[in-house]
Amino acid sequence: MGRSPCCEKAHTNKGAWTKEEDQRLIDYIRIHGEGCWRSLPKAAGLLRCGKSCRLRWINYLRPDLKRGNFTEEEDELIIKLHSLLGNKWSLIAGRLPGRTDNEIKNYWNTHIKRKLISRGLDPQTHRPINETTGASITTAVKSSRLDFRDRSSPPALPVSEINLIMKPKTESIEDANFTSSGTTTEEEQDHHDSQIHRAHEPQPNLELTIGLVPFQSESTRSSSSSSLNTAESKLQWTSFPCPSATAMVAAKAVCLCCQLGFQNGEFCRNCCQNPNGFYRFHRPLNP
DNA sequence: AAGTCTGACAACCGCTGCTAA
DNA sequence: GTTAGCAGCGGTTGTCAGACT
Numbered sequence: 001m002g003r004s005p006c007c008e009k010a011h012t013n014k015g016a017w018t019k020e021e022d023q024r025l026i027d028y029i030r031i032h033g034e035g036c037w038r039s040l041p042k043a044a045g046l047l048r049c050g051k052s053c054r055l056r057w058i059n060y061l062r063p064d065l066k067r068g069n070f071t072e073e074e075d076e077l078i079i080k081l082h083s084l085l086g087n088k089w090s091l092i093a094g095r096l097p098g099r100t101d102n103e104i105k106n107y108w109n110t111h112i113k114r115k116l117i118s119r120g121l122d123p124q125t126h127r128p129i130n131e132t133t134g135a136s137i138t139t140a141v142k143s144s145r146l147d148f149r150d151r152s153s154p155p156a157l158p159v160s161e162i163n164l165i166m167k168p169k170t171e172s173i174e175d176a177n178f179t180s181s182g183t184t185t186e187e188e189q190d191h192h193d194s195q196i197h198r199a200h201e202p203q204p205n206l207e208l209t210i211g212l213v214p215f216q217s218e219s220t221r222s223s224s225s226s227s228l229n230t231a232e233s234k235l236q237w238t239s240f241p242c243p244s245a246t247a248m249v250a251a252k253a254v255c256l257c258c259q260l261g262f263q264n265g266e267f268c269r270n271c272c273q274n275p276n277g278f279y280r281f282h283r284p285l286n287p
Numbered sequence: 288a289a290g291t292c293t294g295a296c297a298a299c300c301g302c303t304g305c306t307a308a
Numbered sequence: 309g310t311t312a313g314c315a316g317c318g319g320t321t322g323t324c325a326g327a328c329t
Contacts, residue, residue, distance in 0.1 A: 011319085013297075014298080014299075015299095015323090016297075016323085017297090036315095037315070049299095050314090051300090051315085051316090052298075052299080052300085055297090055298070055318080058316095059297080087318065088318090090318085100317080101299080101317075102298085103296085105318070105319085106295070106296055107295095107296090110294065110295055111294095140293095172316090
């Protein structure tokens with residue numbers, strides 16, 4: 001179907017941003033804050049499309065960005081999150097403070113892919129290459145509904161019904177506590193099947209707990225938060241029980257709104273902290 | 288020194304999902 | 309229920325610097 005262009009292309013600059021454009025954008029957002037990207041260029045006196053402004057701000061001009069090389073811990077965390085979430089770069093970026101989805105995506109394509117291949121792992125499936133290149137297995141997995149990593153999004157399983165604990169590879173995932181409302185839907189069954197299926201594969205030691213998600217009242221949920229049946233919601237209340245290096249990195253990724261200076265106490269108590277005292281990533285709300 | 292290749296990354300494009308009218 | 313507008317996402321492309329021949 002497509003959509004009309006977001007702006008008059010004939011009257012917009014393209015290509016690399018100049019220092020002057022950067023400064024205009026920074027100055028404008030410093031005064032007016034983020035929001036309404038469509039009207040921002042005109043208001044800020046920029047001959048750019050709103051999407052371009054948003055991208056430039058989010059990926060390069062935001063003050064909280066961490067520049068520089070990725071650490072080994074970040075590498076491993078990205079790999080683990082990718083194995084769990086697939087190419088959901090924005091979700092992965094949400095767990096890495098100061099990193100952007102674009103940055104992680106580029107880094108994945110240029111570094112981590114090769115790193116995994118050198119380890120003999122398929123970057124998409126995180127399985128041994130000799131296993132995934134086996135025609136029958138590959139075909140079966142690719143076409144099967146069992147492997148949710150090959151689908152555009154994880155299975156739409158109510159998060160409240162998952163208590164999946166990624167454990168060291170010796171522990172069968174069948175032991176995970178799946179509760180059911182009694183009427184098992186096809187989707188749920190598929191997911192359960194997939195877990196059983198994957199239980200017989202080498203499991204990454206993710207040290208991530210996808211625990212029971214406590215009920216969130218409307219007041220504690222961002223108005224723009226999407227359905228719980230999303231990959232984001234699967235990790236919304238992620239805690240890191242093991243103080244390993246990667247877990248510590250992730251645990252520090254916690255409260256972006258605090259990092260951005262929105263840490264008036266009420267905001268964080270209500271929006272970032274769950275009843276267990278763990279924090280989750282949160283985008284700042286528009287003022 | 289010049290030309291070519293390669294890797295890294297910034298930016299663009301098209302699409303999706305959400306929301307309000 | 310439908311439509312349009314918007315923000316945001318992920319795939320892809322373009323550009324440039326450094327390595328290599």
